[in-house]
Amino acid sequence: SLRKLDESGIVVVLVSSNALPIVVGLKKYLGLRGPAIGETGALIYYDPGTIVSTTKHTAKQALLDALNEFKEYVYETWQNMFRYHDYALKIKPEHKRRDREIYEMIKEYLEKKYPYIKVGYSGYAIHLTPRDTGKGKALLHIMEKLGISPNEALGVGDSHMDWEFIKITKYKAAVSNADPELLEKVDIKLSKPSGEGVVELVEKILKKININKPQR
Template sequence: MLHEAIRSRLKSIRFVATDLDGTLTVDRQSHLIPPETIAALSLLREHDVKVVVVTASGFPIALGVSRYLGVYAVIAENGCVRARVEPQASSDILVECRESFRWLAREVARACSEYLRESWQNEYRRCDFALVPKGPVDQRSLVEKVKEIVSSLGLEDRVKVSTSGYALHLTPVECSKRGSLLKLLEEEGASPREVLGIGDSLLDVEFVSSCGVSVAVANADEELRKAVHIVTKAPSGYGFLEIAKAIVEARRAR
């Protein structure tokens, strides 16, 4: 049962900012997008709610998926690159980072070759680069190890090291999902209070918490579940449909 204050906020939602992997997919281990996600996106479009995909995935991958899903805009590579999906022109692609650390990803992969490999997406990424664990490991301890490497190279003030639970990320310090989302909203003449943010991982806490209504899917990381207004009953894409229906029901009650 939603608190009345949160139900009231749902009535004014104009945008839904959503993570991709683990939030729109079948679950956190799959890249498959269930019919429930497609139904949710269609429902939101029918009620003039614009969806923005906010993801750590490489920009070309995120843009391609977003086009087929029919969403309004995409923020990729942990906030490093953003664009409106349609109409699309190269001038509409905004790159937020000042420099690329592609070479650093290669260096870290060499230094941690026992534990990490470069993501196949790195070939297509612009600013944020991913390192994938080779097996079951404590990714947070790996983050500390990679931070030591970054610090030894004198880059601790220029590169952030984080984990999404799927991969480790090397991100320029000036970039963030939250910062890129706020810039997009300013361009749209929208307030963060008019946005519902939803995600599943530790990397989503900052941008989701900056939204008027914050949501975690049922199978999200504990840190995110503790930080939000709503935790869905269903996991991943099924939870996304649950919250889409809640938005529409609240708008109908206006």
């Protein structure tokens, strides 16, 4: 479905907190030509192989500190070996029921000790991100470079952390299993979850494109 959007002339941008190689790999697999955002906005990939950093800072020291200070509760994700700016921690399964408490504890500790770092929790991982970057900043960089207005853009996500870039776009959407905080803010609430919700949205867009396409 996303490839059909791409083929119709719409720029499709993948926005993720995953390490950039993961996001670019998915982009290539899906056959998309648009840019890709990784590391919670810290890195942008443009074809045929240009990588842009949106920050000069790194959360590596904060990561090492957290792993030492909170080793009872968290471990680092395997993707960290491919990261440069934004780093991720996973809460150990035996402590998952206390995830919010552990997240708040780590957030308070790190943000006080490292003022240039912000700590976020997607529900899957705790992200340590340079404060001067983010998904919104990365998307604005792409829009300016490609000459796209926010009034022409649509953003869709499933995490409250996605609001940072979705709020920039004119059309704001969320899949049905998105965080309640995100669902409260968007205009378009899809009836299906995760990838199925994205397909639902794409089909609506393609239908509208076909309706508005001049008839020969």
